[in-house]
Amino acid sequence: METPGQPADQGLPPPGAAAGLTRPEEWSQLLSSYSHIVLVANSAAVDVAALRTQYPPTALFVFFNRVFKVLDQPFRGHALLVSRGQPRGSNIVYRGEVEEVLSFFETADFLGIMNIRLNAEERLNTAADFKNAPTGHLDLLGHFDDFYTAGKTPTSGFAVTVWLSELRLASMITLAGFSARRTEQWRVVSVHDWTFEQVFLRLMARLGRIAIHGGVGVNAYRALAERFPEIPPAEIALTASEVLSERLSNTDSEVDKLISLTSFIRAADNLLRGLKPGFLKRRSNRS
Numbered sequence: 001m002e003t004p005g006q007p008a009d010q011g012l013p014p015p016g017a018a019a020g021l022t023r024p025e026e027w028s029q030l031l032s033s034y035s036h037i038v039l040v041a042n043s044a045a046v047d048v049a050a051l052r053t054q055y056p057p058t059a060l061f062v063f064f065n066r067v068f069k070v071l072d073q074p075f076r077g078h079a080l081l082v083s084r085g086q087p088r089g090s091n092i093v094y095r096g097e098v099e100e101v102l103s104f105f106e107t108a109d110f111l112g113i114m115n116i117r118l119n120a121e122e123r124l125n126t127a128a129d130f131k132n133a134p135t136g137h138l139d140l141l142g143h144f145d146d147f148y149t150a151g152k153t154p155t156s157g158f159a160v161t162v163w164l165s166e167l168r169l170a171s172m173i174t175l176a177g178f179s180a181r182r183t184e185q186w187r188v189v190s191v192h193d194w195t196f197e198q199v200f201l202r203l204m205a206r207l208g209r210i211a212i213h214g215g216v217g218v219n220a221y222r223a224l225a226e227r228f229p230e231i232p233p234a235e236i237a238l239t240a241s242e243v244l245s246e247r248l249s250n251t252d253s254e255v256d257k258l259i260s261l262t263s264f265i266r267a268a269d270n271l272l273r274g275l276k277p278g279f280l281k282r283r284s285n286r287s
Contacts, residue, residue: 012058018080018112019127021136028167030111034060034078036172037164038213041157042069043177051176051213052077060111060171064156065092070177071104079108084156085117089125098131114138118159138163149193158197165209175201176213 012033021027031037036059040046048070052061060078063070067081081101083090092101112134115124120141127135140163144154154162157178164173178201205212221240225233 013111015110016112016134018114018136019134027138032169034058034171036174037062038174038176039157039161040070041177043179045179046070046177067101067104074104074107076107079105080111080114082114082116082156082160085122085124087121089123093125093129102133112136116140119153149196152193153191155192155197161210165204172211174211174213
């Protein structure tokens with residue numbers, strides 16, 4: 001219970017508290033102070049201003065890398081930035097976007113940067129690389145190898161969500177904008193297994209391990225099993241998988257035709273992109 005005259009978020013970690021953290025237990029202690037941990041995907045489905053008003057002052061909002069995709073003004077509230085290592089290091093470092101990204105947290109209670117890596121080829125950055133912003137590290141090398149799709153790598157959002165759920169914090173872990181939907185402006189990179197991640201996250205939500213902002217839709221197949229109890233649920237699942245496999249196979253065939261038909265257009269597009277000045281390339285990448 002709050003003491004009269006004290007702010008609702010008193011007792012939470014101070015700004016910059018992520019600096020120097022490296023061990024999972026250190027991160028666990030830091031994050032356990034918050035009532036909610038809201039992971040905000042870089043997605044067109046996110047309205048950060050509206051999202052901020054729906055959670056208490058004791059909520060921590062976790063953003064990922066190039067936050068100008070979802071923020072158009074400085075964020076006010078408790079915040080943490082997750083920056084994924086790449087073979088060249090964090091993309092906001094090698095793109096020269098650190099100052100721009102950090103400018104969105106100047107008015108926030110900003111814990112700092114959680115610099116993570118998942119694979120051996122990914123490289124962590126120093127605080128100096130992040131313009132001396134408070135920086136901690138989380139090395140999850142091999143953490144997902146025993147269950148994630150072979151030949152694919154988890155997205156940062158998926159990795160942090162699963163890792164947080166394994167900490168068994170009292171905090172409510174909530175996902176906002178984790179739709180994995182491809183649009184004209186938003187890419188779905190093929191190095192990740194988006195279908196696997198969506199299935200896993202929805203299962204975790206239905207088990208109560210995490211929450212999905214806006215809720216999880218009603219499962220029509222579960223309703224089907226309840227309506228026709230004589231059909232075993234396993235049979236429904238196998239039949240649904242069979243139909244989905246056939247539909248994906250047909251889609252792949254049509255996509256192959258489109259790739260062949262548009263090869264000239266893509267070649268011209270690549271040529272034009274190569275001729276663009278650097279500042280125009282950055283602007284197009286934000287769309």
